[in-house]
Amino acid sequence: MNGSAERLTRFLRTDEVDPAVVTRLLARARELERAPISDALRGQVLGLLFLNPSLRTLASMQAGMSQLGGSSFVIQPGAGSWAIETELGITMDGDRPEHLREAIPVLSEYCNALGVRSFGDAVDLASDLNEPLLSQIDGLTNKPLINLESTTSHPCQSLADWKTLDDLEIPTDGKFVLSWAWHPKPLPLAVAASTLTMAAQRGMDVTLLRPDGYGLPTALMERASAAAAQSGGKLTETSDQADALEGAHVVYAKSWGAPRHYGDPGSEATLRAELRSWCIDESWFATARSDASFLHCLPVRRNVVVADEVLDGPRSRVVQQAGNRLHVQKSVLLEMLGD
Amino acid sequence: MNGSAERLTRFLRTDEVDPAVVTRLLARARELERAPISDALRGQVLGLLFLNPSLRTLASMQAGMSQLGGSSFVIQPGAGSWAIETELGITMDGDRPEHLREAIPVLSEYCNALGVRSFGDAVDLASDLNEPLLSQIDGLTNKPLINLESTTSHPCQSLADWKTLDDLEIPTDGKFVLSWAWHPKPLPLAVAASTLTMAAQRGMDVTLLRPDGYGLPTALMERASAAAAQSGGKLTETSDQADALEGAHVVYAKSWGAPRHYGDPGSEATLRAELRSWCIDESWFATARSDASFLHCLPVRRNVVVADEVLDGPRSRVVQQAGNRLHVQKSVLLEMLGD
Amino acid sequence: MNGSAERLTRFLRTDEVDPAVVTRLLARARELERAPISDALRGQVLGLLFLNPSLRTLASMQAGMSQLGGSSFVIQPGAGSWAIETELGITMDGDRPEHLREAIPVLSEYCNALGVRSFGDAVDLASDLNEPLLSQIDGLTNKPLINLESTTSHPCQSLADWKTLDDLEIPTDGKFVLSWAWHPKPLPLAVAASTLTMAAQRGMDVTLLRPDGYGLPTALMERASAAAAQSGGKLTETSDQADALEGAHVVYAKSWGAPRHYGDPGSEATLRAELRSWCIDESWFATARSDASFLHCLPVRRNVVVADEVLDGPRSRVVQQAGNRLHVQKSVLLEMLGD
DSSP: OBOSSSOOOEESOGGGBOHHHHHHHHHHHHHHHHSOOOOTTTTOEEEEEESSOOSHHHHHHHHHHHHTTOEEEEEOBTTTBOOEEOOTTOOOOSSOOEEHHHHHHHHHHTOSEEEEEOOOOOOOHHHHTTOHHHHHHHHHOSSOEEESOOSSOOHHHHHHHHHHHHHTTOOTTSEEEEEEOOOSSOOOSHHHHHHHHHHHHTTOEEEEEOOTTOOOOHHHHHHHHHHHHHHTOEEEEESOHHHHHTTOSEEEEEOOOOGGGTTOHHHHHHHHGGGTTOOBOGGGGTTSOTTOEEEOOSOOOBTTTBOHHHHTSTTBOHHHHHHHHHHHHHHHHHHHHOO | OBOSSSOOOEESOGGGBOHHHHHHHHHHHHHHHHSOOOOTTTTOEEEEEESSOOSHHHHHHHHHHHHTTOEEEEEOBTTTBOOEEOOTTOOOOSSOOEEHHHHHHHHHHTOSEEEEEOOOOOOOHHHHTTOHHHHHHHHHOSSOEEESOOSSOOHHHHHHHHHHHHHTTOOTTSEEEEEEOOOSSOOOSHHHHHHHHHHHHTTOEEEEEOOTTOOOOHHHHHHHHHHHHHHTOEEEEESOHHHHHTTOSEEEEEOOOOGGGTTOHHHHHHHHGGGTTOOBOGGGGTTSOTTOEEEOOSOOOBTTTBOHHHHTSTTBOHHHHHHHHHHHHHHHHHHHHOO | OBOSSSOOOEESOGGGBOHHHHHHHHHHHHHHHHSOOOOTTTTOEEEEEESSOOSHHHHHHHHHHHHTTOEEEEEOBTTTBOOEEOOTTOOOOSSOOEEHHHHHHHHHHTOSEEEEEOOOOOOOHHHHTTOHHHHHHHHHOSSOEEESOOSSOOHHHHHHHHHHHHHTTOOTTSEEEEEEOOOSSOOOSHHHHHHHHHHHHTTOEEEEEOOTTOOOOHHHHHHHHHHHHHHTOEEEEESOHHHHHTTOSEEEEEOOOOGGGTTOHHHHHHHHGGGTTOOBOGGGGTTSOTTOEEEOOSOOOBTTTBOHHHHTSTTBOHHHHHHHHHHHHHHHHHHHHOO
16 A cells, blocks of 8 residues: 555555545646646656557557656567566476566666556456466566556556546546446456446445346455445445436446356357347436436447447547546656656 | 648648648758757657558658657557457447547547558448548547548658659659559559649649559549649640650659459459569660659569669669658648647 | 777677777766766657567667657567568569668668667578678668677677676676577577677687587687687687586576578477477586576576576576666667767
8 A cells, every 4th residue: 555655656456545645646637637748757768568459558658758758668579579478487488488577677677667568368267366467567676567457457547537537527426337238258357346446436336237147256346345435435236227327427338257257258158148238328328317427448349338329429438538548647657756 | 721821730631731831841841851850849749540551651750759859659550559440330349349439539639649541441442532531530530630641642752752853853844754563462542642643733744654444533633633723734644655754854653453443452463464564664764854763652662663773773762752751741740730 | 890989880799899989888888877867869869670579679779769868769560560571682572562772771861870670580591691681781771770689699788798797797807608508499699699709809718508519600609709819818619518617607598599400490400309408507507606697688488598596596687687788778879879
């Protein structure tokens, strides 16, 4: 846990950051939105390692460092850089010539802070809940570290979403629905877990809406519950769409794979086959507040996760969310690297 | 059409830019060639989205922003970023997880101007002549937009070529031959159309030299004709090499696919099979002016489109053309973003 | 050969640099390590062309230019840029649309110095020893040129290694062992040749330890011998591990393909099949100096080239080596581009 007086050196989960620091990060993000350009990080370099694809994070991190007077470099293993092995103790005679145990300390030599995207490959749930990849990275760098999405957390996204909720003046005790949606393949749990925790941390009345079999693992629900307990928020879970959506201020859509079939996409596909109707269209908002907002972290599959009519309509705040990535990440960078 | 007094917000085709602005862009490009470094765009960010490969544009745009005191980021879907869907109304359950309708507004949040390369995939000629992809992008961004090559236009290349013609002191009413050349596969029409229009806009005596079946679509010829009418230039078309090349000041080589077989590479290959002699060697210049220049936009296939003897000889100005990309693009950026 | 008074315009091999310049480069690298940030190269652009993958060079070159107040761009053919043909006189009707003969002069138009990685494809040893690719590139650019690893040389790595030896206060006449190690496929000769020459240039007692059949080509041994003759160093070669390692100050591991089977990986695999025990573990250091250091250029295959116990133990200086890449490369850039 980072206290409010010490310098922030790790930004791995929003619920590991002291509430006073979260407040300061959001306040400074608003300032940076109004006055984006400075020389605050002149000469400083952000290293960016993407073990998985990216658009928003890749662009906004580079833009943000530039606007603060610094710079960045990008390493994408498999797209111009060596494929990276992450398993410990392995005999590396396969097709990955570089190990994370060298890559992280080496890149740390070239930068003032490091951002890493490391979803992992979703094989073993029990293991993944302990974030072995992120923990390994954490132990390998002596520089400030930003999680650009790991197996169970995407704190840059969640902080941007928090700012978006503030921008929209949604009450801190408003009703926040995180709804599962159909998708052609099982996706990671990070954004679902991170979003639920963030909304709970903000003190909201949080509902997890998902079909049977798509409840989040206990450890992730407990993380969100703990955040709700601390903030005075609420957390409930249901498969009943009508119940969940009634009176909602916000519907946040996201797809994820069924935890019980984690690492087994074949079985997961069978469970999911009947759930294609979980595509959020305007009818979902019938009993929500009339001004209810639609959120999603992007990228989003149109007419699969959400109908065009919602995404192109006035409820959609997805571009604003993405825009806030820039402001909150700059705020985190200043907290880590500024004077 | 951008008037000379207003700020330039779109650079999509050279013939959509007011002639006074073209003159100013070229004049400032010459200044920037002499004095390349400034802080004019300090803190400003250029977003670069490449839906197709690039070398010159990729390097020169980044270098140009840096020399002006700004910076840039690069997004290459499929090489580290999500594959991007462009079709409207589609149910996105295939292999492209992100839609252009999100990608463009989101990237626009992170930059002061956006450059996009979007050839399209050359399936439907009638549709492509309306530039559906570029039009879609145009409607999705509220930031200044630079076309880095679309289906029918490559204005950065054409403005660089214009400056090259000026550098070489080729008379504005000199003879400009755009010649088709053989190539192992059908290429897009953008550079051919853009070059023809630029030369016509400059007031030149323009000849389109191409084998039967390789005439450009009527809409693109009309675009060039209109430019010639406005500038006092001329536009003719022929398949007769001797006729076309006699007295030429400039031979600009480019290959493109036969419009009548657009989207049907098999049939196009049959038509093209007999045309391998359309490789420009020194004999092509027998009746041209003795100091005739050879131009090409690059990349160029040696001994396929043009013989080594021409490309490595004194006629070739292809590196100078490419060098001018830097200067004219910086001029466009200053016109869009400078004080 | 670059004299000490003239500006450095080529950094292709450490043994082509005047000893006084090497001394100055290393001294300035130490200064840059202490005071990394300046505006010395404000407005200057480094072009980086990678014909092969990279992690350290890619990141450190970009970081270094930024810390000096300049910037860089990266071109990676096949990862967003056109595939590049390098053969001279070829009819380019295959899958590589751009030739090096255009790419190098064009990129040179956009930068103040150019760095190029060009291993080549290891088909013809006699030819490769003449560095046809690097020589071609050398002749195509009028800008300062940095070799980011060619067929027979990796001078940025070797200068960083030299600084590491100095940092570790290893005597200039100390015992330096370059040991071959097993690897699942035949690797290029560049680091082996470059390392041997650097250690000889530094005046060390250099031993090349390799199994039968893995001696370096005569031309590369002669290069190292000449360096030893000039510096007062020694160069010996053996397949006897006990003999080689006794009293060693440094064991530098590297794998490379057997020269006699160059371009013939099938035959090479047969020769190498029995050599899997050439994996450096702690037992290799039994008769070395107790404080002997382990070096490797990275990336390194764990438990293939070197055992975890060595790489994770106190002998290993591989991260320090990689960190020194940043400092020495900035020193080279200042020597080429600074006031």
